[in-house]
Every structure is written in structure tokens, then in C-alpha cells.
Amino acid sequence: MPTSADLHRRRSAAVARGVSSMIPSYVSSASGGTMTDVDGREWIDFAAGIAVTNVGNAAPAVVAAVREQVARFTHTCFMIAPYEQYVAVCEELAALTPGDFEKRSALFNSGAEAVENAVKIARHATGRQAIVVFDHAYHGRTNLTMALTAKVMPYKQGFGPFAGEIYRMPMSYPLRDGRSGADAAAFAIGQIEKYVGAVNVAAVLIEPVQGEGGFVVPAPGFLPALAAWCRQTGALFVADEIQTGFCRTGAWFASEHEGVEPDLITTAKGIAGGLPLAAVTGRAEIMDAVHPGGLGGTYGGNPIACAAALASIGMMRELDLAAAARHIEAVARPRLEALAAKHPPIGEVRGRGAMLALELVVPGSIEPDPQATAAVAKAAHESGLLLLTCGTYGNVIRLLPPLVITDDELDRGLSLLEQAFESLTR
Numbered sequence: 001m002p003t004s005a006d007l008h009r010r011r012s013a014a015v016a017r018g019v020s021s022m023i024p025s026y027v028s029s030a031s032g033g034t035m036t037d038v039d040g041r042e043w044i045d046f047a048a049g050i051a052v053t054n055v056g057n058a059a060p061a062v063v064a065a066v067r068e069q070v071a072r073f074t075h076t077c078f079m080i081a082p083y084e085q086y087v088a089v090c091e092e093l094a095a096l097t098p099g100d101f102e103k104r105s106a107l108f109n110s111g112a113e114a115v116e117n118a119v120k121i122a123r124h125a126t127g128r129q130a131i132v133v134f135d136h137a138y139h140g141r142t143n144l145t146m147a148l149t150a151k152v153m154p155y156k157q158g159f160g161p162f163a164g165e166i167y168r169m170p171m172s173y174p175l176r177d178g179r180s181g182a183d184a185a186a187f188a189i190g191q192i193e194k195y196v197g198a199v200n201v202a203a204v205l206i207e208p209v210q211g212e213g214g215f216v217v218p219a220p221g222f223l224p225a226l227a228a229w230c231r232q233t234g235a236l237f238v239a240d241e242i243q244t245g246f247c248r249t250g251a252w253f254a255s256e257h258e259g260v261e262p263d264l265i266t267t268a269k270g271i272a273g274g275l276p277l278a279a280v281t282g283r284a285e286i287m288d289a290v291h292p293g294g295l296g297g298t299y300g301g302n303p304i305a306c307a308a309a310l311a312s313i314g315m316m317r318e319l320d321l322a323a324a325a326r327h328i329e330a331v332a333r334p335r336l337e338a339l340a341a342k343h344p345p346i347g348e349v350r351g352r353g354a355m356l357a358l359e360l361v362v363p364g365s366i367e368p369d370p371q372a373t374a375a376v377a378k379a380a381h382e383s384g385l386l387l388l389t390c391g392t393y394g395n396v397i398r399l400l401p402p403l404v405i406t407d408d409e410l411d412r413g414l415s416l417l418e419q420a421f422e423s424l425t426r
């Protein structure tokens with residue numbers, strides 16, 4: 001088998017530089033909460049492929065469902081010859097997403113594509129054009145979703161011009177704005193009314209807990225106030241639950257923590273145990289405002305991806321992976337709080353369920369410290385812990401373990417994280 005060094009040489013000559021990798025090791029296999037590289041080294045997985053393998057890598061039930069489906073038929077295109085698996089995934093989405101009203105779904109391949117389609121649907125259904133997004137937001141890398149995403153480097157630099165009618169508003173960010181949820185919402189709503197005009201807003205699009213932007217959990221009351229304003233003014237409240245969905249935060253969807261029932265929800269990442277699938281789910285009358293043929297795509301809702309999604313959702317239900325996410329928080333949060341008490345650069349421990357973060361600052365201030373963050377991540381990687389960073393300022397360490405991670409793996413991973421912080425003070 002080629003070594004990681006061999007593969008790196010081949011990669012440099014064949015793979016575009018714009019696609020980069022966090023670690024220099026190449027994967028040979030992965031299961032549950034661990035990964036093995038081609039050099040025979042084992043890693044503890046605190047990344048889950050960016051909150052994708054919530055049910056674990058190569059989960060046996062997913063593998064079996066994929067095997068069974070791939071041998072029956074691989075693709076027909078749902079727009080040509082439909083099949084049950086697509087319908088069944090849409091039924092599950094209607095049952096699992098918040099809101100006890102009639103819903104419809106449409107399936108796509110990637111999160112960005114789901115967000116693009118949510119914007120299309122919101123504009124069509126409301127007859128309005130403006131889309132409100134927030135500071136630190138991440139919604140994808142296609143042209144429209146780059147415009148929705150906040151951070152320029154690396155996501156947008158040199159890739160403009162961007163799509164129009166996108167308006168960015170201040171986000172509730174308790175560590176940095178010091179505002180209550182109600183105050184932060186009143187401020188953002190004031191800005192929307194002044195600079196966009198309530199009658200022009202098709203949708204307010206928000207991640208209930210921000211992902212790439214830094215695992216920012218808005219102050220309580222922020223999301224419900226925005227949703228209420230949408231209801232009053234005829235704008236749609238769209239929750240981007242691509243990273244927070246499918247049990248990650250200790251509930252099926254993060255909107256549930258504050259009793260918010262979005263008009264539209266975008267999902268992807270955790271939906272199908274690693275196979276590419278995404279969805280827009282929403283109120284029937286909004287979704288069905290679009291004419292037949294107005295939504296779709298060649299691969300959207302591919303039968304193999306749908307079979308994987310049905311198996312993954314089955315696992316989430318049977319193993320109660322929302323409870324597993326709460327258990328991960330119960331184990332990890334006290335260890336992270338203790339770590340923060342010991343290491344002054346940790347300015348805040350935050351997150352929900354198995355979506356936890358440490359924000360690193362210059363001690364005694366809220367000035368971001370991306371250097372220390374990078375150093376901790378590097379030390380973690382050197383010790384065999386797959387650990388991601390995020391944040392507009394590049395100063396947030398995030399934990400996204402698979403929800404099936406064992407207590408022993410979780411303990412080993414947290415110990416490696418603690419050691420990585422020790423190396424910072426050395």
C-alpha cells in the first residue's frame with residue numbers, strides 16, 4: 001500500500017491546490033469513532049467529516065442498506081422514473097422536523113444546493129427578493145451561497161462578483177456583543193426595517209447554532225424574536241440546520257431548543273451517514289408554490305443516498321442518538337470547563353450537545369488568538385486526534401465527534417485535547 005508521503009507526492013501533481021486537507025495522512029479505513037491511516041496509525045475522530053458521520057463511519061446498518069440498494073438499481077433520476085426511497089426520506093423529514101403542520105420536501109446533493117433551493121422557493125412563494133443573513137454565517141461555496149456566507153478568506157476571496165439582494169445583519173454573539181437575545185433581535189430587526197424594508201424581505205436565513213462561523217450559540221430569545229417578526233411581516237424564517245441537524249445538538253433539530261418552527265429547513269451533512277444527500281423541508285403551501293419542474297437536478301435524492309439516509313435515521317431513532325449527544329455534552333463539558341479554568345487563553349466554552357467549542361482569546365480580553373488555536377490543533381493532530389477549528393477569527397476549536405463514539409474513545413480524545421493545551425504552555 002502506498003504511504004501518505006507517496007500519496008502526497010501524487011496529489012501535488014494531480015489535485016488542485018485550492019482543495020486543501022487538514023492533515024497530511026491518507027485514510028485507509030474508519031469505523032465508529034476512529035480512523036486508521038495508510039501508515040497504520042489510529043486516530044480518534046472529533047470531526048465526523050464535519051458533522052456528517054453522526055451514526056459513525058461505515059455504520060453497519062448504512063453499509064447493508066447501501067449494498068442492498070446498489071445491487072437493485074443505482075440511478076434512474078427521480079424526475080424521470082420515481083422510486084419509493086425518495087418518498088420515504090421526505091416522509092421522515094416531515095415527521096422529524098419541528099412543526100405539526102403539513103410539509104413537503106425536495107432532495108438535493110449538497111448543503112449549498114439545498115440553501116440555493118430554499119432561496120429560490122422563498123423568493124417564488126413570497127414574490128419578494130431580499131434575503132437577510134447574519135455576521136459569521138456560513139451557507140456554502142456556490143455563487144449564491146458565497147454571497148450568503150460572511151467570511152471572505154478563504155471562502156470568497158477572488159471569486160466575485162456575488163449575487164445581489166443579500167443583506168447581512170448583526171448576529172447575537174453573547175461573548176462579543178454582550179446583548180440579551182431580545183436586545184440583539186430588536187437591534188437586528190431595526191437594521192432590517194431601516195436598510196432593507198420589511199415588505200421586501202423574502203426570508204431571514206440563519207443557522208440556529210452557527211457552524212463554520214464559530215459555533216456561536218445566539219442568546220436565548222434571539223431566534224424566537226426573529227421568527228415572530230417574520231410571521232408578522234410575511235417573511236419566511238429559514239433555518240439552515242445542515243450542521244446542527246440530525247441529533248447533533250441533543251435534539252433532532254437545534255430549532256427545537258427554543259421552540260422555533262421554521263417555515264423552511266435545510267438539511268444535509270448528518271442526514272445519510274456519509275453519502276451525499278440534502279433537503280429542503282417546509283410548509284406545504286410554501287413548498288408547493290413552485291410550479292412542477294421548477295425544482296430538481298440529475299442526482300438529487302439518489303436512491304443509494306436515500307437508502308443510506310433511511311438506515312441512518314433508523315439508527316438515530318433506535319439508538320436515541322439525540323440522548324447520546326446530550327451524554328457527550330455531559331461528559332465533555334465539565335472536562336472543557338476544567339481545561340478553561342487552567343488555561344487562560346480559553347475565553348469561553350460553549351455549544352449544545354455534541355457540538356461543543358472553545359474560543360481562544362488573549363488572556364484577560366476578548367481579542368481573538370488564532371495562533372494559539374492553530375498551535376493546539378497542530379499538537380492534537382500530531383498526537384492522533386482529528387480536531388477542527390472554525391470561526392471568523394480562526395480562534396475556535398470545535399468538537400464534533402460521531403454520536404456513537406464510545407466513552408473510552410471520548411475519554412481518549414479529551415485527554416489528547418488536554419495534552420495539546422499543555423503543549424501550548426510548554
Ligand SMILES: *Cc1c(COP(=O)(O)O)cnc(C)c1O
Nearest residue numbers: 110111112138139140211242243
Ligand atoms: C456545510 C454547511 C453548508 C454547505 O454544505 P455543503 O454540503 O458543503 O455544500 C451550508 N450550511 C451550513 C450551516 C453548513 O454547515
